Amino acid sequence: MTSINVNGKVHDLGDVPDDTPLLWVLRDQLGLTGTKYGCGIAECGICTVHLDGVAVQSCITQLSEVGDSKVTTIEGLSEDGSHPVQKAWKEHGVPQCGYCQVGQMMMAAAMLESNHDPSDDDIDSEMWNICRCGTYPRIRAAIKTAAKEMQTR
Amino acid sequence: MNAPSKTRNGISRRGFLAAASAGSLVLMAKVTDGQDVVVVGATKANLESFDPDLFVSIAPDGVVSILAHRSEMGTGIRTSLPRIVADELEADWARVEIVQAIGDKRLGDQNTDGSNSIRFFFDRMRIAGATARTMLERAAAQQWDVAADQCHGDNHRVVHSGSDRAIGYGELVSIAKTLDVPAADELKLKPASKFRYIGKDAPITDMDAILTGKAIYGIDARMENQLYAVIARPPVVGAAVKSYDAADAMEIPGVVDVVEIPKFDGAPLFQPLGGIAVCAQSTWAAWQGRDAIDIEWEEGPNANYDTDQFAKTLAESANRPGKAVRNHGDVGKVIAESDNVHRADYTVPHLSHAPMETPCAVADVKTEGDKVVSCVVTAATQNPQAVQQAVGPAMGMKPEDVIVNVTLLGSGFGRKSKPDYCVEAAMLSRKLGRPVHVTWTREDDIHNDYFHTMSHLHLEAAVDEKGKPTAWLARAAYPTIGSTFNPSAKEPAGFEVEMGLTDCPYQIPNLRVEVGQAVAHTRIGWLRSVAHIQQNFAVGSFADELAHRADRDPYEYLLELLGEDRHLDLEAAGLSNRGASATDYPYDIGRLKAVTRRVAERADWQRGKDLPKGRGLGIACCRAFLGYTAHVIEVDISKDGKLRIPKVWVSLDAGLIVSPDRVRAQVEGAAVMATTQARYGKITFKNGRAQQSNYDDYPMVTMSDAPREIIVDLVDSQAAPAGVGETTVPSFAPALCNAIFAATGKRIRDLPLRDHDLSWS
Numbered sequence: 001m002t003s004i005n006v007n008g009k010v011h012d013l014g015d016v017p018d019d020t021p022l023l024w025v026l027r028d029q030l031g032l033t034g035t036k037y038g039c040g041i042a043e044c045g046i047c048t049v050h051l052d053g054v055a056v057q058s059c060i061t062q063l064s065e066v067g068d069s070k071v072t073t074i075e076g077l078s079e080d081g082s083h084p085v086q087k088a089w090k091e092h093g094v095p096q097c098g099y100c101q102v103g104q105m106m107m108a109a110a111m112l113e114s115n116h117d118p119s120d121d122d123i124d125s126e127m128w129n130i131c132r133c134g135t136y137p138r139i140r141a142a143i144k145t146a147a148k149e150m151q152t153r
Numbered sequence: 154m155n156a157p158s159k160t161r162n163g164i165s166r167r168g169f170l171a172a173a174s175a176g177s178l179v180l181m182a183k184v185t186d187g188q189d190v191v192v193v194g195a196t197k198a199n200l201e202s203f204d205p206d207l208f209v210s211i212a213p214d215g216v217v218s219i220l221a222h223r224s225e226m227g228t229g230i231r232t233s234l235p236r237i238v239a240d241e242l243e244a245d246w247a248r249v250e251i252v253q254a255i256g257d258k259r260l261g262d263q264n265t266d267g268s269n270s271i272r273f274f275f276d277r278m279r280i281a282g283a284t285a286r287t288m289l290e291r292a293a294a295q296q297w298d299v300a301a302d303q304c305h306g307d308n309h310r311v312v313h314s315g316s317d318r319a320i321g322y323g324e325l326v327s328i329a330k331t332l333d334v335p336a337a338d339e340l341k342l343k344p345a346s347k348f349r350y351i352g353k354d355a356p357i358t359d360m361d362a363i364l365t366g367k368a369i370y371g372i373d374a375r376m377e378n379q380l381y382a383v384i385a386r387p388p389v390v391g392a393a394v395k396s397y398d399a400a401d402a403m404e405i406p407g408v409v410d411v412v413e414i415p416k417f418d419g420a421p422l423f424q425p426l427g428g429i430a431v432c433a434q435s436t437w438a439a440w441q442g443r444d445a446i447d448i449e450w451e452e453g454p455n456a457n458y459d460t461d462q463f464a465k466t467l468a469e470s471a472n473r474p475g476k477a478v479r480n481h482g483d484v485g486k487v488i489a490e491s492d493n494v495h496r497a498d499y500t501v502p503h504l505s506h507a508p509m510e511t512p513c514a515v516a517d518v519k520t521e522g523d524k525v526v527s528c529v530v531t532a533a534t535q536n537p538q539a540v541q542q543a544v545g546p547a548m549g550m551k552p553e554d555v556i557v558n559v560t561l562l563g564s565g566f567g568r569k570s571k572p573d574y575c576v577e578a579a580m581l582s583r584k585l586g587r588p589v590h591v592t593w594t595r596e597d598d599i600h601n602d603y604f605h606t607m608s609h610l611h612l613e614a615a616v617d618e619k620g621k622p623t624a625w626l627a628r629a630a631y632p633t634i635g636s637t638f639n640p641s642a643k644e645p646a647g648f649e650v651e652m653g654l655t656d657c658p659y660q661i662p663n664l665r666v667e668v669g670q671a672v673a674h675t676r677i678g679w680l681r682s683v684a685h686i687q688q689n690f691a692v693g694s695f696a697d698e699l700a701h702r703a704d705r706d707p708y709e710y711l712l713e714l715l716g717e718d719r720h721l722d723l724e725a726a727g728l729s730n731r732g733a734s735a736t737d738y739p740y741d742i743g744r745l746k747a748v749t750r751r752v753a754e755r756a757d758w759q760r761g762k763d764l765p766k767g768r769g770l771g772i773a774c775c776r777a778f779l780g781y782t783a784h785v786i787e788v789d790i791s792k793d794g795k796l797r798i799p800k801v802w803v804s805l806d807a808g809l810i811v812s813p814d815r816v817r818a819q820v821e822g823a824a825v826m827a828t829t830q831a832r833y834g835k836i837t838f839k840n841g842r843a844q845q846s847n848y849d850d851y852p853m854v855t856m857s858d859a860p861r862e863i864i865v866d867l868v869d870s871q872a873a874p875a876g877v878g879e880t881t882v883p884s885f886a887p888a889l890c891n892a893i894f895a896a897t898g899k900r901i902r903d904l905p906l907r908d909h910d911l912s913w914s
Contacts, residue, residue: 017406024437028381033373034366036563037436038509039595043848046509074366086364090356093814096822097227098363099370099509099563124857130848132509132564133227134825135818136859 007076215323241282256537268876371533510563603678620703653688660716693887769895778876
């Protein structure tokens with residue numbers, strides 16, 4: 001029997017094959033549909049979750065690679081939408097359709113944990129997620145706002 | 154989701170009326186064929202007997218429910234239209250609940266497409282709100298025994314101007330619901346100076362749900378006991394399954410069944426492409442099952458489709474005389490007699506919508522014997538009525554009996570107004586006797602899109618000694634969207650050429666637009682800004698070419714081309730004007746020139762002359778979806794040809810604006826999307842098969858190669874509201890390519906840019 005730790009809670013998964021991508025375990029087995037599907041080949045970043053605090057693409061992360069690592073999804077990023085990136089995203093009115101924004105925020109949150117003052121070049125290279133609505137200028141601005149709050153934490 | 158009356162998204166008519174009959178005041182604005190609005194009150198004895206059209210409901214506790222009947226795909230429309238109602242109603246936005254409508258033709262147009270939502274419904278929403286407010290004011294007057302004109306709605310209560318009395322809306326419901334509904338001419342609409350929400354920003358209603366991952370899109374929709382399906386569709390449009398072997402698929406844990414979906418007959422319409430569906434306990438099991446099926450196809454005539462070859466066919470078609478679709482003066486004679494003629498050809502490849510959320514739908518079909526007795530579809534759809542019209546016949550039902558719940562859409566761009574994927578879900582649910590959720594993989598999406606057409610534009614102009622055109626010929630060849638509905642349609646349709654060609658704003662004494670023949674070999678669809686994409690690219694680039702040929706400043710030349718301030722004679726030019734009246738929506742060249750001047754001023758256009766080689770400014774303008782816009786784009790190109798877009802300036806005159814920040818967001822987004830299309834957009838076909846599969850070979854711009862700064866200038870206007878979502882796409886690509894010419898001397902006539910070497914020395 002395979003189990004995984006998601007957002008601080010251990011889930012028994014029964015006989016789910018261990019080559020199943022984490023994305024589909026989260027969405028279909030655990031009902032955590034906040035994490036989205038976009039490409040299945042780690043090209044768009046939309047399915048980004050944290051594995052022990054590191055941003056990974058859940059669409060290419062097999063269950064066997066998760067092991068005892070702690071998975072954090074958008075549902076566990078904060079209890080009430082109060083993570084600095086969530087607040088900054090709201091302040092800057094980032095979402096249009098909103099579909100990719102979960103992945104954008106998970107990517108940004110992981111980046112800001114290790115880099116409290118990202119430059120524009122840092123943002124260019126770290127934030128490679130795709131947004132078809134074209135919210136990039138606002139994401140950039142929101143990351144800078146969130147960084148300021150995280151610096152003072 | 155199989156109990157839609159309990160959910161905010163997809164609340165059923167029955168659910169709403171049940172709430173209403175518990176004591177709410179419900180108003181319904183009935184949309185008649187003549188587009189007039191008749192408001193009827195659902196306050197008489199039998200609520201069920203009224204047509205549930207656009208409505209407002211006020212509960213005794215004061216909660217105002219407003220129906221959102223258009224689809225939310227990122228424009229903010231689920232917020233903006235209800236705010237118009239709330240404004241006229243003088244409702245406190247914090248006490249408004251938004252209810253997503255099901256598909257219902259009595260609501261009027263629900264096709265969230267064509268940048269029409271505010272234009273179509275601004276007045277109707279105001280009337281709905283004002284009607285409710287008026288009834289509450291009259292109720293208060295009755296309660297206080299004072300004249301109604303002394304009672305005024307004010308922030309969720311009615312106040313009496315002759316005293317300090319005030320009473321909350323909820324407390325007035327019991328009286329208000331007994332009153333007659335006022336006629337439209339009894340209503341007093343607010344003056345613009347009193348607008349509380351119109352023209353003011355607010356977070357979109359779904360903001361918190363989106364930021365916490367709780368927002369429900371089509372891919373997240375769930376019905377009890379549902380299976381998940383992934384489908385092997387034909388590699389070529391029109392191909393059919395010859396034989397298949399599902400043995401390996403059935404071995405995969407979680408796979409429940411393998412079902413054939415028949416190929417469509419006749420025109421593609423919104424019918425499924427056909428293929429083999431694998432239904433399983435999870436998306437992943439279904440996907441693996443799908444990949445394990447061995448299928449032999451009967452490929453049919455489209456298997457010969459090869460876009461390298463087709464490009465030559467289109468070039469030939471665009472370079473021989475075609476059918477005139479607009480003509481004044483004698484272009485042929487003037488060009489034949491001129492010794493100064495400029496000619497250029499422009500091409501744009503097929504494009505795919507590639508919305509971030511692939512097409513997804515879940516359906517629950519119940520049968521008795523062979524007969525379908527009920528069908529509920531929950532989908533990310535731009536057009537729930539099109540879902541009804543496509544699913545109904547496929548289920549042997551009347552369209553209006555199909556219940557369609559609308560989720561949020563992970564963007565749409567026109568793809569999700571074509572409900573083939575909803576029909577797939579319904580067919581599978583019918584066959585399996587339980588709910589089935591269909592997910593398209595990204596590869597499914599890009600292989601099987603309703604593609605933006607592939608085009609060739611030929612332009613010619615005879616110019617006088619000052620370099621101004623005396624005759625202008627534009628000829629277009631591309632497979633028409635009409636071919637998706639009628640396979641014998643073989644040339645661009647009127648509504649297509651009106652997007653940039655026949656609506657040419659330039660003041661030229663001899664002007665002719667022709668179309669050439671082109672046969673479609675795949676499904677052709679509409680993608681955000683549609684034929685403007687190729688046509689404004691050609692027209693906007695050609696104007697710049699003429700300016701340079703005359704050794705003129707492109708901005709000043711463009712203003713001269715636009716000519717005198719005037720209204721185009723729509724009738725003489727044979728323009729439909731998107732069905733809008735010339736009175737409310739004239740084609741006003743003065744407004745087009747005004748946005749062009751504004752953008753040039755904001756970008757400090759004149760400094761372009763002093764920029765070093767490798768840097769340059771480009772300009773273009775257009776009227777699209779009844780709005781006026783112009784772009785200036787600055788490029789910075791390294792010697793080895795690496796393109797950066799440091800700044801984009803956009804001015805937009807879209808008439809009155811309801812939600813300025815959402816308009817700005819869409820204008821920013823249009824610039825990013827247009828950048829993707831200009832830099833990378835290219836779908837090719839070999840052997841009838843789309844050669845691209847996913848975001849690795851059909852790339853999108855990301856943070857690093859999108860414009861760094863997009864400066865949006867909105868014209869403050871009280872003119873009738875025009876389109877926004879698509880309006881600022883068309884002039885982007887020509888402005889960008891004009892900037893590239895200014896920076897490098899290289900003229901790009903064939904998109905995308907990545908096929909070109911932009912290096913310079």
